[in-house]
Amino acid sequence: MNNIKGLKISGELCLVRLHTESRDSGLLPAFCSLLAGSQINMPFLSTESQADGIHTTCCVDGAHQALIKRLLSAEPVLKERAEYTDGVGLLTLFPHQSRLQLFGRSLRALAQADLRVFAMASSIGALTYVLDYAQLDKAAAVMQACFEITGNHAPFKAEFTVAQGTQRRPERKE
Amino acid sequence: MRREPSVDPSARNKGMETVVMYWESPIKTYGFQVVKDLALYKYRIPADLPAEWARAIERIEDGPNRFLLLYAQLSESSELDLGLLCEPEQGVSLARRIAAEIPAAGDRLQVTFPVELIFFQGPHFGDRFGIADFTYKALKEKSDLLLAAVFACASIYLILPEGAADETRTRLADAFRIPG
Numbered sequence: 001m002n003n004i005k006g007l008k009i010s011g012e013l014c015l016v017r018l019h020t021e022s023r024d025s026g027l028l029p030a031f032c033s034l035l036a037g038s039q040i041n042m043p044f045l046s047t048e049s050q051a052d053g054i055h056t057t058c059c060v061d062g063a064h065q066a067l068i069k070r071l072l073s074a075e076p077v078l079k080e081r082a083e084y085t086d087g088v089g090l091l092t093l094f095p096h097q098s099r100l101q102l103f104g105r106s107l108r109a110l111a112q113a114d115l116r117v118f119a120m121a122s123s124i125g126a127l128t129y130v131l132d133y134a135q136l137d138k139a140a141a142v143m144q145a146c147f148e149i150t151g152n153h154a155p156f157k158a159e160f161t162v163a164q165g166t167q168r169r170p171e172r173k174e
Numbered sequence: 175m176r177r178e179p180s181v182d183p184s185a186r187n188k189g190m191e192t193v194v195m196y197w198e199s200p201i202k203t204y205g206f207q208v209v210k211d212l213a214l215y216k217y218r219i220p221a222d223l224p225a226e227w228a229r230a231i232e233r234i235e236d237g238p239n240r241f242l243l244l245y246a247q248l249s250e251s252s253e254l255d256l257g258l259l260c261e262p263e264q265g266v267s268l269a270r271r272i273a274a275e276i277p278a279a280g281d282r283l284q285v286t287f288p289v290e291l292i293f294f295q296g297p298h299f300g301d302r303f304g305i306a307d308f309t310y311k312a313l314k315e316k317s318d319l320l321l322a323a324v325f326a327c328a329s330i331y332l333i334l335p336e337g338a339a340d341e342t343r344t345r346l347a348d349a350f351r352i353p354g
Contacts, residue, residue, distance in 0.1 A: 019250070025318045029310035032206060036307035043300050045325040046245045054256070057247045082276075092327065098240035100268065104232025111225035117254060119247040123329035124295055 002102055004147045007140050007155035009041065009128075012062040012092035012133045015118055017083045021053040024077070028056055029076055034071050040064045044090060044130060046121050057086060057119040059130060070105050088118055089133035093143060094126040102147075103127060109146040203296040203350045209212060209242060210270055211264060213262040213287040214321065215269065217279070221252040230275040242291060243331050245324050257322055259333060262287055292332045292337035292346070293306045299328040312349030316342050 020027040022026065035042060039086060040060050047056040058067055072079045075164055096102050106127065110117055119130040131139050140155040219227045258265065265285065272279045283301050306325050309332075310317050317345040319342075322333040334342055 010291065012200065015305060017247075032307040032310050032348065036304035041303040042204045042325065043308055043325070046304055047257065047320070047324075048245070048322040050255070055249070077189050079176045084202070098242070100234050101232055102231070103241070103244055104228045104234070108225050108228030108232055111228055111303065117224070117248065119245075121324045121326040122241065122243055123324075123327035123331075124293070126327050127244070146199055149273055152316055 002099075002105060002147050003150050004093050004095070004102070004143075005150050006153045007096055007143055007149065008092040008094070009140060009155055009157045010092075011157070013059040013088050013090065013128060013130075014056050014062050014065040014068070015044070015085040015088045016060065016068065017085070018056040018058075018078070018081050018083050019053055019083075020056075021050065025054060025076060027081065028054060030075070032054075034075065034078070035060070035068065037151050038067060038071060040068060042126060044119065044121065046119055057130070058106075059090065062086065062119055062133075085118065088130050089131045089136045090128050091131055091136055091139050091143070092126045092128045093147070096125065096127040098122075105146055107141060109142045110139060113138065113142045115142065177227060198350045200201060200349060202353055203294045203298060203346075205352050206292055206294045206343050206346060208338060209293075209323065210306045211262070211288045212242065212259055212291055213265040213285060214323065215258040215260070215265045215287045216284040216286070217256045217258075217272070219246075219254040219256055220251070220282075222277075226276060227272070227279075230272045230279075231268070233253045233275070234271050240264065243293075243324060243333070245322065249333060257329070257333075259289070259291060260333075275315070276286075288336045290334045290336060292334065292343055292348070293329060294337055294350075295329045297328070299330065300326065305330070308349065309346070310344050312343060312345055316344065 018028065018031060042058045042060055044059040049053060062157055072082050093106060115135050117129055117131065122127055241258055241260045246254050246256045249255050269283060319334055319338050320332060322336060324331040346349060
Protein backbone atom coordinates (compact mmCIF):
# COMPACT_ATOMS: atom_id res chain seq x y z
CA MET A 1 0.00 0.00 0.00
CA ASN A 2 1.27 3.46 -0.87
CA ASN A 3 1.92 5.95 1.87
CA ILE A 4 0.88 9.55 2.05
CA LYS A 5 1.30 11.95 4.91
CA GLY A 6 -2.08 13.57 4.94
CA LEU A 7 -5.37 14.69 3.47
CA LYS A 8 -6.88 18.14 3.60
CA ILE A 9 -10.50 19.08 2.98
CA SER A 10 -11.56 22.57 1.94
CA GLY A 11 -14.66 24.52 2.77
CA GLU A 12 -17.54 24.78 0.32
CA LEU A 13 -16.61 26.37 -2.99
CA CYS A 14 -18.25 27.37 -6.23
CA LEU A 15 -16.78 26.11 -9.49
CA VAL A 16 -16.64 28.48 -12.43
CA ARG A 17 -15.91 27.25 -15.93
CA LEU A 18 -14.96 29.59 -18.71
CA HIS A 19 -14.69 28.56 -22.33
CA THR A 20 -13.30 31.24 -24.58
CA GLU A 21 -12.23 31.12 -28.18
CA SER A 22 -8.52 31.36 -28.89
CA ARG A 23 -8.86 34.85 -30.34
CA ASP A 24 -10.35 35.94 -27.01
CA SER A 25 -7.22 35.11 -25.08
CA GLY A 26 -7.53 38.38 -23.17
CA LEU A 27 -10.72 37.26 -21.46
CA LEU A 28 -9.06 35.10 -18.82
CA PRO A 29 -6.73 37.90 -17.66
CA ALA A 30 -9.79 40.19 -17.62
CA PHE A 31 -11.66 37.64 -15.51
CA CYS A 32 -8.75 37.39 -13.06
CA SER A 33 -8.57 41.18 -12.86
CA LEU A 34 -12.28 41.40 -12.15
CA LEU A 35 -12.02 38.96 -9.28
CA ALA A 36 -8.91 40.58 -7.86
CA GLY A 37 -10.66 43.95 -7.93
CA SER A 38 -13.36 42.53 -5.68
CA GLN A 39 -10.88 40.68 -3.45
CA ILE A 40 -12.12 37.26 -4.53
CA ASN A 41 -9.53 34.55 -4.10
CA MET A 42 -9.26 31.55 -6.39
CA PRO A 43 -7.84 28.64 -4.39
CA PHE A 44 -7.81 26.57 -7.59
CA LEU A 45 -7.35 27.61 -11.20
CA SER A 46 -6.52 25.40 -14.16
CA THR A 47 -6.57 26.58 -17.74
CA GLU A 48 -5.59 24.92 -20.98
CA SER A 49 -5.43 25.99 -24.59
CA GLN A 50 -7.18 23.43 -26.78
CA ALA A 51 -8.05 23.26 -30.46
CA ASP A 52 -11.45 24.83 -29.88
CA GLY A 53 -10.33 27.52 -27.48
CA ILE A 54 -9.22 28.09 -23.92
CA HIS A 55 -10.84 25.98 -21.22
CA THR A 56 -10.63 27.23 -17.66
CA THR A 57 -11.84 25.77 -14.39
CA CYS A 58 -11.54 27.75 -11.19
CA CYS A 59 -12.97 27.65 -7.70
CA VAL A 60 -13.98 30.50 -5.45
CA ASP A 61 -15.36 30.56 -1.94
CA GLY A 62 -19.02 29.57 -1.96
CA ALA A 63 -19.87 32.80 -0.18
CA HIS A 64 -18.66 34.71 -3.23
CA GLN A 65 -20.96 33.02 -5.71
CA ALA A 66 -23.60 35.76 -5.75
CA LEU A 67 -20.95 38.46 -6.01
CA ILE A 68 -19.12 36.78 -8.88
CA LYS A 69 -22.38 36.31 -10.80
CA ARG A 70 -23.18 39.95 -10.27
CA LEU A 71 -19.72 41.00 -11.45
CA LEU A 72 -19.90 38.86 -14.56
CA SER A 73 -23.44 39.99 -15.35
CA ALA A 74 -21.96 43.42 -15.94
CA GLU A 75 -19.47 41.92 -18.42
CA PRO A 76 -21.61 40.38 -21.17
CA VAL A 77 -18.69 38.76 -23.00
CA LEU A 78 -17.59 36.95 -19.84
CA LYS A 79 -21.11 36.26 -18.66
CA GLU A 80 -22.08 34.26 -21.71
CA ARG A 81 -18.94 32.15 -21.45
CA ALA A 82 -19.21 31.28 -17.76
CA GLU A 83 -20.90 28.27 -16.18
CA TYR A 84 -21.29 27.71 -12.46
CA THR A 85 -21.44 24.60 -10.33
CA ASP A 86 -22.09 25.27 -6.69
CA GLY A 87 -21.27 22.91 -3.87
CA VAL A 88 -17.80 21.71 -4.78
CA GLY A 89 -14.75 21.34 -2.57
CA LEU A 90 -11.07 20.42 -2.67
CA LEU A 91 -9.55 17.18 -1.46
CA THR A 92 -5.80 17.48 -1.26
CA LEU A 93 -3.40 14.56 -0.82
CA PHE A 94 0.20 15.12 0.12
CA PRO A 95 2.90 14.50 -0.75
CA HIS A 96 2.56 13.07 -4.26
CA GLN A 97 6.32 12.67 -4.75
CA SER A 98 5.67 13.02 -8.50
CA ARG A 99 4.47 9.42 -8.59
CA LEU A 100 2.09 8.37 -11.33
CA GLN A 101 1.06 5.33 -9.33
CA LEU A 102 -0.32 7.54 -6.60
CA PHE A 103 -2.32 9.52 -9.13
CA GLY A 104 -3.61 6.39 -10.86
CA ARG A 105 -4.58 4.75 -7.60
CA SER A 106 -6.37 7.80 -6.23
CA LEU A 107 -8.25 8.45 -9.50
CA ARG A 108 -9.30 4.81 -9.74
CA ALA A 109 -10.51 4.80 -6.14
CA LEU A 110 -12.61 7.90 -6.76
CA ALA A 111 -14.03 6.43 -9.98
CA GLN A 112 -14.90 3.14 -8.33
CA ALA A 113 -16.71 5.00 -5.56
CA ASP A 114 -18.71 6.90 -8.21
CA LEU A 115 -17.22 10.18 -7.10
CA ARG A 116 -17.21 12.67 -9.92
CA VAL A 117 -13.95 14.52 -10.52
CA PHE A 118 -14.60 18.05 -11.78
CA ALA A 119 -10.93 18.92 -12.01
CA MET A 120 -7.56 17.93 -10.64
CA ALA A 121 -4.10 19.43 -10.47
CA SER A 122 -0.75 18.78 -8.89
CA SER A 123 1.27 21.42 -7.14
CA ILE A 124 4.79 21.30 -5.77
CA GLY A 125 3.96 18.55 -3.29
CA ALA A 126 0.24 17.92 -3.33
CA LEU A 127 -2.44 16.47 -5.56
CA THR A 128 -5.74 18.36 -5.41
CA TYR A 129 -9.08 17.02 -6.62
CA VAL A 130 -12.17 19.17 -7.13
CA LEU A 131 -15.12 17.06 -6.03
CA ASP A 132 -18.73 17.38 -4.91
CA TYR A 133 -18.59 19.12 -1.53
CA ALA A 134 -21.25 16.85 -0.06
CA GLN A 135 -19.07 13.85 -0.97
CA LEU A 136 -15.78 15.12 0.45
CA ASP A 137 -15.97 13.08 3.65
CA LYS A 138 -16.73 9.97 1.60
CA ALA A 139 -13.82 10.77 -0.71
CA ALA A 140 -11.53 11.18 2.29
CA ALA A 141 -12.67 7.80 3.61
CA VAL A 142 -11.98 6.24 0.20
CA MET A 143 -8.46 7.68 0.26
CA GLN A 144 -7.89 6.46 3.81
CA ALA A 145 -8.81 2.97 2.65
CA CYS A 146 -6.58 3.30 -0.39
CA PHE A 147 -3.46 4.76 1.19
CA GLU A 148 -1.67 4.29 4.44
CA ILE A 149 -1.49 7.69 6.08
CA THR A 150 1.80 7.97 7.90
CA GLY A 151 1.34 8.75 11.58
CA ASN A 152 -2.34 7.88 11.35
CA HIS A 153 -3.31 11.48 10.76
CA ALA A 154 -7.01 12.13 10.30
CA PRO A 155 -8.15 14.22 7.31
CA PHE A 156 -8.26 17.78 8.45
CA LYS A 157 -10.24 20.82 7.53
CA ALA A 158 -8.71 24.24 7.66
CA GLU A 159 -9.37 25.81 11.04
CA PHE A 160 -8.65 29.29 9.85
CA THR A 161 -8.86 31.25 6.65
CA VAL A 162 -6.55 33.93 5.37
CA ALA A 163 -8.43 37.03 4.30
CA GLN A 164 -6.28 39.56 2.56
CA GLY A 165 -6.95 43.22 3.23
CA THR A 166 -6.09 46.23 1.17
CA GLN A 167 -4.86 48.51 3.93
CA ARG A 168 -1.39 49.78 3.47
CA ARG A 169 1.16 48.84 6.08
CA PRO A 170 1.28 51.57 8.74
CA GLU A 171 4.42 53.65 8.66
CA ARG A 172 6.77 52.81 11.47
CA LYS A 173 7.76 55.63 13.76
CA GLU A 174 11.48 55.86 14.21
CA MET B 175 3.96 38.39 8.91
CA ARG B 176 2.78 39.88 12.18
CA ARG B 177 0.20 38.39 14.52
CA GLU B 178 -2.01 40.62 16.57
CA PRO B 179 -4.83 39.88 19.01
CA SER B 180 -8.23 40.02 17.42
CA VAL B 181 -10.21 43.14 18.21
CA ASP B 182 -12.92 42.44 15.67
CA PRO B 183 -16.09 41.30 17.50
CA SER B 184 -17.40 39.54 14.40
CA ALA B 185 -14.20 37.55 14.19
CA ARG B 186 -14.52 36.64 17.86
CA ASN B 187 -18.05 35.43 17.29
CA LYS B 188 -16.78 33.04 14.64
CA GLY B 189 -14.34 31.56 17.13
CA MET B 190 -11.34 33.16 15.49
CA GLU B 191 -8.54 33.74 17.94
CA THR B 192 -5.91 35.47 15.87
CA VAL B 193 -5.86 38.02 13.12
CA VAL B 194 -2.85 37.69 10.88
CA MET B 195 -1.76 40.77 9.01
CA TYR B 196 0.34 40.32 5.92
CA TRP B 197 1.85 43.25 4.10
CA GLU B 198 3.66 42.63 0.89
CA SER B 199 4.26 44.82 -2.07
CA PRO B 200 5.39 43.70 -4.54
CA ILE B 201 4.40 40.06 -4.16
CA LYS B 202 7.22 37.78 -3.09
CA THR B 203 8.14 34.42 -4.50
CA TYR B 204 10.81 31.93 -3.50
CA GLY B 205 12.24 31.95 -7.01
CA PHE B 206 11.48 30.67 -10.49
CA GLN B 207 12.40 27.29 -11.89
CA VAL B 208 12.58 26.71 -15.63
CA VAL B 209 12.60 23.25 -17.22
CA LYS B 210 12.93 22.80 -20.98
CA ASP B 211 12.59 19.99 -23.51
CA LEU B 212 9.55 18.49 -21.86
CA ALA B 213 6.64 16.62 -23.42
CA LEU B 214 2.99 17.42 -22.79
CA TYR B 215 0.76 14.35 -23.09
CA LYS B 216 -2.92 15.12 -23.31
CA TYR B 217 -5.56 12.43 -23.04
CA ARG B 218 -9.32 12.73 -23.24
CA ILE B 219 -10.56 10.05 -20.86
CA PRO B 220 -14.07 8.79 -21.66
CA ALA B 221 -16.68 9.58 -19.06
CA ASP B 222 -17.62 5.94 -18.58
CA LEU B 223 -14.10 4.53 -18.27
CA PRO B 224 -12.11 6.53 -15.72
CA ALA B 225 -11.41 3.48 -13.55
CA GLU B 226 -9.93 1.50 -16.47
CA TRP B 227 -7.72 4.39 -17.46
CA ALA B 228 -6.69 5.02 -13.89
CA ARG B 229 -5.79 1.36 -13.50
CA ALA B 230 -3.54 1.54 -16.56
CA ILE B 231 -1.81 4.58 -15.12
CA GLU B 232 -1.54 2.96 -11.71
CA ARG B 233 0.16 -0.14 -13.14
CA ILE B 234 3.07 1.87 -14.41
CA GLU B 235 6.17 1.09 -12.45
CA ASP B 236 7.03 4.36 -10.81
CA GLY B 237 10.80 4.09 -11.01
CA PRO B 238 11.82 6.83 -13.40
CA ASN B 239 8.22 7.58 -14.37
CA ARG B 240 7.78 10.86 -12.60
CA PHE B 241 5.61 13.75 -13.64
CA LEU B 242 6.33 17.44 -13.37
CA LEU B 243 2.71 18.46 -13.58
CA LEU B 244 -0.67 16.77 -13.78
CA TYR B 245 -3.92 18.56 -14.41
CA ALA B 246 -7.40 17.63 -15.56
CA GLN B 247 -10.71 19.31 -16.26
CA LEU B 248 -14.12 17.90 -16.97
CA SER B 249 -15.15 18.77 -20.51
CA GLU B 250 -18.61 19.85 -21.67
CA SER B 251 -19.16 16.26 -22.78
CA SER B 252 -18.24 15.00 -19.28
CA GLU B 253 -14.96 13.55 -20.44
CA LEU B 254 -11.88 14.17 -18.35
CA ASP B 255 -9.21 16.12 -20.23
CA LEU B 256 -5.96 15.02 -18.64
CA GLY B 257 -2.62 16.78 -19.12
CA LEU B 258 0.63 15.16 -18.09
CA LEU B 259 3.90 17.06 -18.30
CA CYS B 260 7.02 14.94 -18.06
CA GLU B 261 10.36 14.10 -19.60
CA PRO B 262 9.72 12.79 -23.14
CA GLU B 263 11.04 9.28 -22.54
CA GLN B 264 8.84 8.87 -19.47
CA GLY B 265 5.78 9.91 -21.45
CA VAL B 266 6.58 7.26 -24.04
CA SER B 267 6.44 4.49 -21.47
CA LEU B 268 3.17 5.86 -20.12
CA ALA B 269 1.65 6.00 -23.61
CA ARG B 270 2.85 2.47 -24.33
CA ARG B 271 1.30 1.14 -21.15
CA ILE B 272 -2.02 2.85 -21.76
CA ALA B 273 -2.07 1.74 -25.39
CA ALA B 274 -1.44 -1.86 -24.33
CA GLU B 275 -4.37 -1.85 -21.94
CA ILE B 276 -6.74 0.43 -23.81
CA PRO B 277 -6.43 -0.16 -27.57
CA ALA B 278 -8.49 2.90 -28.50
CA ALA B 279 -6.34 5.19 -26.40
CA GLY B 280 -4.14 6.27 -29.30
CA ASP B 281 -7.03 8.16 -30.82
CA ARG B 282 -7.36 10.12 -27.63
CA LEU B 283 -3.74 11.11 -27.25
CA GLN B 284 -2.14 14.37 -28.28
CA VAL B 285 1.56 14.95 -27.67
CA THR B 286 3.23 18.35 -27.78
CA PHE B 287 7.02 18.35 -27.78
CA PRO B 288 9.11 20.23 -26.90
CA VAL B 289 7.48 22.50 -24.37
CA GLU B 290 8.89 24.54 -21.52
CA LEU B 291 7.79 24.97 -17.92
CA ILE B 292 8.13 27.76 -15.40
CA PHE B 293 7.01 27.07 -11.87
CA PHE B 294 7.22 29.01 -8.65
CA GLN B 295 5.69 29.27 -5.20
CA GLY B 296 5.02 31.99 -2.71
CA PRO B 297 3.70 32.52 0.80
CA HIS B 298 -0.02 31.78 1.08
CA PHE B 299 -0.49 32.07 -2.68
CA GLY B 300 -3.47 29.75 -2.48
CA ASP B 301 -5.15 31.86 0.18
CA ARG B 302 -4.68 35.30 -1.34
CA PHE B 303 -6.71 37.09 -3.94
CA GLY B 304 -4.98 38.73 -6.88
CA ILE B 305 -2.11 36.29 -7.39
CA ALA B 306 -3.38 35.09 -10.78
CA ASP B 307 -4.16 38.65 -11.81
CA PHE B 308 -0.68 39.79 -10.78
CA THR B 309 0.85 36.94 -12.78
CA TYR B 310 -1.16 37.67 -15.94
CA LYS B 311 -0.37 41.38 -15.68
CA ALA B 312 3.33 40.55 -15.40
CA LEU B 313 3.16 38.33 -18.48
CA LYS B 314 1.31 40.99 -20.51
CA GLU B 315 0.79 39.80 -24.08
CA LYS B 316 3.00 36.76 -23.40
CA SER B 317 0.02 35.20 -21.64
CA ASP B 318 -1.31 34.53 -25.16
CA LEU B 319 1.44 31.93 -25.51
CA LEU B 320 0.39 29.85 -22.53
CA LEU B 321 -0.42 26.26 -23.41
CA ALA B 322 -1.67 25.65 -19.90
CA ALA B 323 -1.48 27.17 -16.44
CA VAL B 324 -2.22 25.79 -13.01
CA PHE B 325 -2.62 27.75 -9.78
CA ALA B 326 -3.06 25.29 -6.92
CA CYS B 327 -2.07 25.37 -3.25
CA ALA B 328 0.84 27.82 -3.11
CA SER B 329 2.24 26.89 -6.55
CA ILE B 330 1.97 28.34 -10.03
CA TYR B 331 2.87 26.31 -13.12
CA LEU B 332 3.03 27.84 -16.59
CA ILE B 333 3.50 25.64 -19.68
CA LEU B 334 4.89 27.46 -22.69
CA PRO B 335 5.95 26.61 -26.22
CA GLU B 336 9.61 26.08 -27.04
CA GLY B 337 11.69 29.22 -26.75
CA ALA B 338 9.25 31.23 -24.64
CA ALA B 339 10.32 30.44 -21.10
CA ASP B 340 13.36 32.69 -20.75
CA GLU B 341 11.64 35.93 -21.67
CA THR B 342 8.58 34.96 -19.65
CA ARG B 343 10.80 34.34 -16.66
CA THR B 344 12.39 37.77 -17.11
CA ARG B 345 8.97 39.41 -17.07
CA LEU B 346 7.93 37.54 -13.96
CA ALA B 347 11.21 38.33 -12.22
CA ASP B 348 10.67 42.02 -12.95
CA ALA B 349 7.26 41.92 -11.29
CA PHE B 350 7.71 39.57 -8.36
CA ARG B 351 10.29 40.09 -5.65
CA ILE B 352 12.69 37.34 -4.64
CA PRO B 353 13.94 38.07 -1.11
CA GLY B 354 17.62 37.73 -0.33
